Amino acid sequence: MSDLPKDKSQKREKGKAPSEGSHGVRGKKTPGRTKDSISTTSCIDELGHHEDNTRITMENTYQLGPLKRFPVSAVTDILKDVLTSYLQEEKYEVEWSQKMTKTICEVIRARVKDLMIPRYKTVVLVHIGQRTSQSMQISSRCLWDATNDTFTSYSLRTALCLVWQLSTLFTLSESRRQ
Amino acid sequence: MTGMEEYQNGSEGAFNSEETDGIVKECIENVVAGDDYSQGQVNKWTASIVERCLTQLVKQGKPYKYIVTCAVMQKTGAGLHTANSCYWDTAMDGSCTVRWENRTMYCVVSVFAVAIA
DSSP states (O other), X not given: OOHHHHHHHHHHHHHHHHHHHTHHHHHTTOGGGHHHHHHHHXXXXXXXXXXGGOSOOOOOOEEOSOSSOOOHHHHHHHHHHHHHHHHTTOOOOHHHHHHHHHHHHHHHHHHHHHTOOTTEEEEEEEEEEOOXXXXXXXXXXXXXXXXXXXXXXXXXXXXXXXXXXXEOOOEESSOOOO | OHHHHXXXXXXXXXXXXXXXXXXXXXXXXXXXXXXXXXXXXHHHHHHHHHHHHHHHHHHTOOXXXXXXXXXXXXXXXXXXXXXXXXXXXXXXXXXXXXXXXXXXXXXEEEEEEEEOO
């Protein structure tokens, strides 16, 4: 008979420890969560030294190149479209040509930008020349990443338009740790 | 950690167009100085100029991708206009255009440098 009250007192003591920790939770009136709250409070009490490392640090992730390659045919179509619309039936004139080269350049760049291909930089080069039976040669070389970077060109009579698309590399997805 | 700092400071910021200007002029003069325009040779000249420029630029060892264009045109009084427009990072990337001429031809070389990382 004497054992019963001892058991009861022991039970009460056991019952006290978790109940002290879970007072706050009970105050929130979430009876369904009492089991979970009891387990978390007990963890914090036992492993108090983890307070310094509560923020989880992730390793840096890198994206080495663009996810989607540049659509070369779409750009060629843009070049064809712009050159034919601006230079249709036009004769060479000094001031008009000066303005035209800049305008065509900017229009092409804006349209290529509108394609919204991420992780690419673009360089557009336009030459307009006068046809007077002279000879001309244009060459170019590039040092780039052959898997991702592309080049297209289109010429119409004496207007030559070259467009390079270069992929960007190495954007850290997280800021560097110091 | 000091090793890391040195690497980060070694990029030197933007593209140095004056230095590139000098390199390109030297390359052009080494190839076509003193020659007259020749239809048969012009292909070789343009290829040679761009390759030399590219090699010299790469020797600098900077973290850039390069595009080098060379236009050689015979002097007959005809007009030529060239323009470029670029969509890039204006802080790190840059370009340099060099115009050179002699008695019989014009040579226009453009270098575009796009930074990696």
